[in-house]
Amino acid sequence: MAEEKEILLMKGNEAIAHAAIRCGCDGYFGYPITPQSEVLETLALLKPWETTGMVVLQAESEVASINMLYGGGGSGKRVMTSSSSPGVALMQEGIAYMAGAEVPGLIVNVQRGGPGLGTIQPSQSDYNQATRGGGNGDYHVIVLAPNSVQEMADFVDLGFELAFRYRNPAMILSDGVIGQMMEKVILPPLKPRRTNEQIYEECPWAANGHGLKKRGPNVITSLELESAAMEKRNLHLQKKYAECEEKEVRFEEQYCEDADYIIVAFGSASRISQKAMDNMREQGLKVGLFRPITLWPFPSKELKRLSEKVKGMLVVEINAGMMVFDVQAAVEYSIPVQHFGRLGGIVPDPDEIVQAMEKLRKVAK
């Protein structure tokens, strides 16, 4: 175990594994897939079952992994899984069940290019799937988008906190760049796993038998055949999502105060955009960078506010254009909003972003 505040060098995927152990995770269930297999490999090497008592299990599939999360989360435990795009596609049914049954849990998606088997190279093309609720029904997953190895480590605990606060699955939407690159990181402080007594207190709804003789049975289910009752349940979920949208929006601004143009980017695209912004600033162009940290709930109000003082926004994503529609809707189509992205696992170059900004400036004056 690393000392407190010790600066370490590691991959984003490894940071996820270390952070899971340090923030009191009770169980990890996962299936190998590139480019995130280091999460399970690191946990297997660290053997947390001998130290914190955390369960680590290689499941038979991503379908099984997510249903292990459903089972474990439904019993009140802090459980997580990690995978990459095709594997997360397989998990969508289970995520919908978790949202429907209000089961907390943490899913890490280290995205790769698609569609289908696609490529093992990085991508951000699961944005729509993550932010719209990729399974059936009206639901949302709380989506955190880290752009550094440090945030990979920090968002594990935050993801669990949000998942339990809202009794809803939370997702860390990362990508192959953040998962594979090595950076300095200070691991989060060691937090013990909750005792069973703490779980009983925090999760009186959980199905673990505790106190059964003094209460009615706790049942974890998303099923309700009566339409009126099902509508009521859905309205309850919508109310919860509205509260989440009110309270949990997270974002970061760089040089937005005096900016004429703003780049909007998340995850690894925001790191590349930062370099592009620095280059443009050196040439005297007032460019800022707005980075949504929560992709759902989306920082729409903040973008709307910024749109009132800038000439245009460039949305840089490693996909064919997904978040760009959320940005256009947020600014209510009041200013030009353009998209730039690369596909197939190709990561954009800062110079390409500068060129895309030149195109935007021709239409936005």
Add this chain to the structure above:
Amino acid sequence: MTREEIIQPGNLVYQKPELMNDVQMHYCPGCSHGVVHKLVAEVIAEMGMEDKTIGVSPVGCAVFAYRYLDIDWEEAAHGRAPALATACKRLWPDHLVFTYQGDGDLGCIGLAETVHALNRGENITIIFINNAIYGMTGGQMAPTTLMGMKTATCPFGRDPELHGYPLKITEMAAQLEGTAYVTRQSVQSVAAIRKCKKAIRHAFENSMNGKGSNLIEVVSTCNSGWKMSPVKANKWMEEHMFDYYNIGDLKDSEAKH
């Protein structure tokens, strides 16, 4: 002797298990589910595990099992019950964790989860109701539908050229290193019910003693799906099902020699 004199605690010979509530069951008259539910409720109470049990219910006729037994439940997606149970048992090792699944849930869509949970030797019990038909959706072909048997999706009878062969899941489970106890039971008579209850108790004890995974297949009737009276369905089961699905223990690593 008056009625009041007869109704005394000392004269009690039978009662509904305490864990079974008064919610009206959705099962058809003659269905085996109610009997098996009762046995599960009795064994949990007899073991004193009421407040340390997690049941996992399936998709299929037993989807509402959680309405009838007053224990904590998790309602799984179709076929995924053994995955939920795996996590529950590993995270709560001193709890009794069981799944309750039908032939379609366990033997078709959830075959991977079932085989792998059993093969890992998860300390859980899987109760498997095999009535050779999809009851909940209205009587379609199951992986365990017998050769020649007519269902809504094989109206001219199960034909191996079209549909393949009925799956002997319990025989498969007996081959897996992780299983401790694999048995096939039925509940059509008092004697059979008693044997089935013993099997459930043995399996639950195994899973609490860390012996490995346990599978209890209960060969059952679906008189409405089979389009027979309950009495005739029981007779048909004995005459046809038992020939292919032989009753008895297939594996018992804890048997006294």
